[in-house]
Amino acid sequence: MFRQTALKSSRSFARQWSSRRLASTKTIREALEEVIPAKQAQLKALKTEHGSAVLGDVKVEHLIGGMRGLKSMLWDASVLDPNEGIRFHGLSIPDCQKSLPAAQGGKEIIAESMLWLLLTGKVPTEAETRQLSRQLAEKGELPDHIVKLIDSLPTSLHPMTQLGMGVAALNHDSVFQAAYEKGIKKSEYWTYALEDSLNLIAKLPALAARIYRNVYKPENDIPGINKDLDLVGNYVNMLGYGDNHDLTEYLRLYIAIHGDHEGGNASAHTTHLIASTLADPYLAYAGALYALAGPLHGLANQEVLRWQLNMRKELGDNITHEHIKEFLWRTLKSGQVVPGYGHGVLRNPDPRFIALQEFCETRPALLADPVIQLVKKTYEVAPAVLKEHGKTKNPYPNVDAASGCVLYHYGLTQFKYYTVIFGVSRALGALTQTVWARALGLPLERPKSLSMDAIEELIKQ
Ligand SMILES: CC(C)(COP(=O)(O)OP(=O)(O)OC[C@H]1O[C@@H](n2cnc3c(N)ncnc32)[C@H](O)[C@@H]1OP(=O)(O)O)[C@@H](O)C(=O)NCCC(=O)NCCS
Numbered sequence: 501m502f503r504q505t506a507l508k509s510s511r512s513f514a515r516q517w518s519s520r521r522l523a524s525t526k527t528i529r530e531a532l533e534e535v536i537p538a539k540q541a542q543l544k545a546l547k548t549e550h551g552s553a554v555l556g557d558v559k560v561e562h563l564i565g566g567m568r569g570l571k572s573m574l575w576d577a578s579v580l581d582p583n584e585g586i587r588f589h590g591l592s593i594p595d596c597q598k599s600l601p602a603a604q605g606g607k608e609i610i611a612e613s614m615l616w617l618l619l620t621g622k623v624p625t626e627a628e629t630r631q632l633s634r635q636l637a638e639k640g641e642l643p644d645h646i647v648k649l650i651d652s653l654p655t656s657l658h659p660m661t662q663l664g665m666g667v668a669a670l671n672h673d674s675v676f677q678a679a680y681e682k683g684i685k686k687s688e689y690w691t692y693a694l695e696d697s698l699n700l701i702a703k704l705p706a707l708a709a710r711i712y713r714n715v716y717k718p719e720n721d722i723p724g725i726n727k728d729l730d731l732v733g734n735y736v737n738m739l740g741y742g743d744n745h746d747l748t749e750y751l752r753l754y755i756a757i758h759g760d761h762e763g764g765n766a767s768a769h770t771t772h773l774i775a776s777t778l779a780d781p782y783l784a785y786a787g788a789l790y791a792l793a794g795p796l797h798g799l800a801n802q803e804v805l806r807w808q809l810n811m812r813k814e815l816g817d818n819i820t821h822e823h824i825k826e827f828l829w830r831t832l833k834s835g836q837v838v839p840g841y842g843h844g845v846l847r848n849p850d851p852r853f854i855a856l857q858e859f860c861e862t863r864p865a866l867l868a869d870p871v872i873q874l875v876k877k878t879y880e881v882a883p884a885v886l887k888e889h890g891k892t893k894n895p896y897p898n899v900d901a902a903s904g905c906v907l908y909h910y911g912l913t914q915f916k917y918y919t920v921i922f923g924v925s926r927a928l929g930a931l932t933q934t935v936w937a938r939a940l941g942l943p944l945e946r947p948k949s950l951s952m953d954a955i956e957e958l959i960k961q
Contacts (some may be wrong), residue, residue: 525627527635528693531620535898536690536939539576543940560955567764568844573772574942575763577618577932583853586761588614589621593757593851600756601629603730606745608753608859611731611928612636615701618760618932633730640725640734646670646707655715659920660793662715664786666707670700671782680778689778690939696781697931704924705731709738716914728952732754735924739912746863747910749929751921753859754903757852758922760929766791767798771930772937776945781934788930798919798926804840804903805915807831808874817870821881828878828885840880840901843890843893849879852899860906869909875902 526534555571562570578588588596600613600623616624624632642650649669653662671677676692684692706725713722717740724735732755736748763772767788775784787950792798815823829836843850857876860866867873879897886895906917912918950958 524625526629528616528619528628528632528698529691531616531622531624531628532690532694532939535620537582537623539936540940543574560959561901563950563955566844572947573763573769574687574940575768575772575933576621576936577929578760578762580762580845581933582847584844585846585848586757588617588760591617591623596756597855599623600935601626603633603733603752606749606752608749609756610752611701611755611759611925614756615928616934618929619935621657633846634727636702636731637725637727637734638730640706640731642703643670643673644705644712645672646703646878647710649713650710653714655718658793659711659715659917660789660799660923662711663708663920663923664789666711667700667704667782667789668786670703670707671780671786673699674780674782675699676779676780680780686941689941690935693775693781693935693938697935700782700785701927701931702893704927705808706734707739708920708924709735710867711920712739712914712917716917736898737913741911746865747912750856750859750906750910753855755921755925756928757855758899758925760926760932763933766794767926768930768933772933773945775934775937776942781931784934785927785930787947788926792919792923792926796837798922800827800839800898801900801904801918801922802915804900805871805908805918807839808878808905811878812871812874819874819877821877824874824878824881825885832885837892838882838886841886841895841897843894843896843898846896847894849896850898850901853897853902853908856899856902856906860902866906866909869905870917871905871908874903 524531526574534871558570562568576589578586579590580586584592586593591599596609596617600609600617602613603610604610610629610633613624613629616622616628616632646666646669650662650666654666674696676689676696679688679692706722713720720740722738722740723742726737729737730752732752733742735746735755736742736744736751741747761768763769770791771784771788774787775781795803811824811827812819815827828838829948860872879901882897883895886892904915907913907918908915
């Protein structure tokens with residue numbers, strides 16, 4: 501009931517704003533300034549009028565079950581429905597594909613239009629999107645000390661470890677931290693959090709590309725940032741694949757739709773927790789990247805590809821559904837999870853997986869790729885096997901079931917790097933919430949923990 505009401509109100513919010521695509525040329529800060537007072541008033545009313553309203557029970561199973569399903573965080577930008585998947589301010593992925601501006605010369609959603617939607621709840625105009633692209637491009641170069649730091653790391657260090665280190669070290673120039681030290685009013689926190697967040701989002705492509713080049717292609721120079729390109733256009737360019745339009749479009753879509761997935765997922769939640777201590781956005785997001793580096797979360801995309809390639813190596817090219825079924829059972833019987841399947845919240849195929857599959861459907865070269873065909877065939881078999889296995893609550897594919905294989909097709913074959921791309925993306929949603937947490941004056945996060953003895957005692961009472 502609560503979920504339905506929340507969904508309904510966020511959908512009407514989206515309809516209201518998506519129908520107002522005027523020729524606005526606001527900056528993202530001006531657009532935010534406009535919407536913050538109404539949200540502050542909404543929060544104040546919730547607190548004073550409904551502060552003691554009950555939203556659900558806390559059960560012992562929540563404490564021992566990773567708090568699954570426990571309604572315990574405020575998060576405005578996206579809502580994850582177990583059956584229909586993610587909506588960003590009420591807009592589903594197909595809605596976003598219809599209404600969010602693409603890059604010049606492109607068709608797919610871009611990081612900037614998604615960031616604008618996440619931050620302001622509004623669909624940006626074309627002019628606003630271009631303006632944000634330029635703003636980010638102007639901030640995109642890395643400071644020298646970060647270049648030196650990343651270049652000094654052993655290339656055997658996992659790319660995610662390097663990314664987290666680079667992001668943490670960017671806090672050298674945190675305006676939030678500097679302003680806090682000087683002493684600022686709480687009502688101004690969000691403006692500094694916004695500046696840091698935009699700076700970080702702007703620099704992530706150059707940082708992530710430098711890691712890629714150092715580890716995998718040290719012989720080539722990295723091009724500078726092109727101020728006329730969007731964030732992902734520049735990223736792909738710096739990775740060294742700028743002439744591949746299809747890969748650029750794929751990464752635009754991938755990065756935009758990976759941007760946010762509610763607040764309770766490990767990386768978003770980590771950002772929120774760390775930032776609630778008033779640590780600056782760089783430190784908060786560095787922590788998130790290490791949560792993302794776990795195989796049950798972001799590392800799954802690297803694991804999926806490894807697993808599919810092993811399947812192909814073992815079974816050869818003419819793989820039948822029966823072969824896949826046997827391979828799946830072998831994976832399960834050896835006590836491993838099937839990577840790319842299952843989800844903490846979703847109970848249907850992930851619409852992000854579907855969007856990436858649809859991207860493949862429109863490109864004959866992708867459809868002809870044996871690894872992509874294998875992903876599709878696995879999807880035709882795996883849900884039934886996982887249902888029969890009977891453990892996972894969601895036998896369907898999540899986004900990671902498809903994402904890495906397309907990168908592999910386009911020549912980005914270093915799958916240890918894939919989670920870094922996810923890390924560039926998740927910043928959009930996680931940092932949006934950091935800005936909003938400061939705008940709404942949300943407090944330090946500090947849930948109550950209980951020992952097993954204390955739980956037993958409470959049950960007796
Ligand atoms: C995503 C994931 C971590 C969610 O975990 P969860 O919320 O605990 O999932 P469930 O409640 O469905 O798990 C219940 C049981 O099913 C198992 N299970 C879940 N997904 C499974 C999968 N893909 N293959 C085999 N077993 C799976 C769990 O390990 C758990 O077993 P246990 O009781 O022995 O501990 C889990 O589905 C998983 O490990 N998937 C594979 C990794 C992956 O694709 N991650 C990317 C997520 S976007």
